Amino acid sequence: MTDWRIYRGAGLPHDGVQRLPGPPPWRDFASVGQDTDGSGSTDPAATDPSAARRLGVQRRLVENHHPRPAEVDAVNAALYLRRPLLVTGNPGTGKSTLAQAVAHELGLGRVLRWPIVSRSVLQDGLYRYDAIGRLQDVQLERAQGAGPSAAASSIGSYVRLGPLGTALLPSEQPRVLLVDELDKSDLDLPNDLLNALEEGEFAIPELERIADREPVVDVLTDDGRKVPVRGGRVRCTTFPFIVLTSNGERDFPAALLRRCIQLELEPPGEEQLTAMVEAHLGSEAATEGRDLIERFLGREPGEIIAADQLLNALYLTQHAPRAERVTRERIAEMLMRPLDRPR
Known part of the structure; x- marks a missing residue:
């Protein structure tokens, strides 16, 4: 019978990795x-x-997925009420997969994913402005004896929306956003999320400051596409379907809980x-x-x-x-x- 092992611990080099299925x-x-x-x-x-x-x-x-009736009801409640779905449960119960299943069944495309760590802040999810990269590009072109190019002078080339920022872009259908393991964040992030989740909009100050000169600026999304931002603000027209997952390692403030549909996965x-x-x-x-x-x-x-x-x-x-x-x-x-x- 063929030995299924690739690594044998014999210390002799061989080409067994070619048999790796x-x-x-x-x-x-x-x-x-x-x-x-x-x-x-x-x-x-x-x-x-x-x-x-x-x-x-x-x-x-x-x-x-074969969701239970309570899971189906919670997803539909979140869709109807345009509220985030806060999903708790032990590791491996399918919390993250629920977002994929909804996007697949409803044809909502790629799931935007924001994995949370202890250092995550709200701006990570909204947008990033690479001011240093922009300055370096301008200085490099000057050193080469050329004036700043249109690409280097355009601030939009250095602004990239995060997963949450991309989910809040105007669209005909809701985007699906997975905010994974929110309980791993520091104490401030759940509270910082409240305004963006409640109002469905956010400002990009770097673009607001130049709105009189450049009312429309093209920026990159989390998908890698370029989209126009008007007046330095992003406002959703269709609230995204947002799944917040938690392994139950901490409690969340009541202000966040009342804005969410809560579901515990068995x-x-x-x-x-x-x-x-x-x-x-x-x-x-x-x-x-x-x-x-x-x-x-x-x-x-x-x-x-x-x-x-x-x-x-x-x-x-x-x-x-x-x-x-x-x-x-x-x-x-x-x-x-x-x-x-x-x-």
């Missing part, structure tokens, strides 16, 4: 934008680098898990990996195991020889270790 579908960065089911259709989600990885390459054949059940596996790995993997799915469902109460841990175990145990049950068990134990278990 393709990556799991959710870690395939080479097939971005490709037609994954052979239908030839131009899926709006195909322009999103993470859509196929999150929803599954067979997402047209399997409704992999761990995926048997129907959701099976559909998820089929969407990513096919129905055969769901059948052959039934023991691992049952292990996931039979975990101890309160034990935290993410769904992507199950997918990793199913994918890798497909490549380990099925006769080597000891190896398969060892792999499953390694990859499905509870996240709350002390190391």
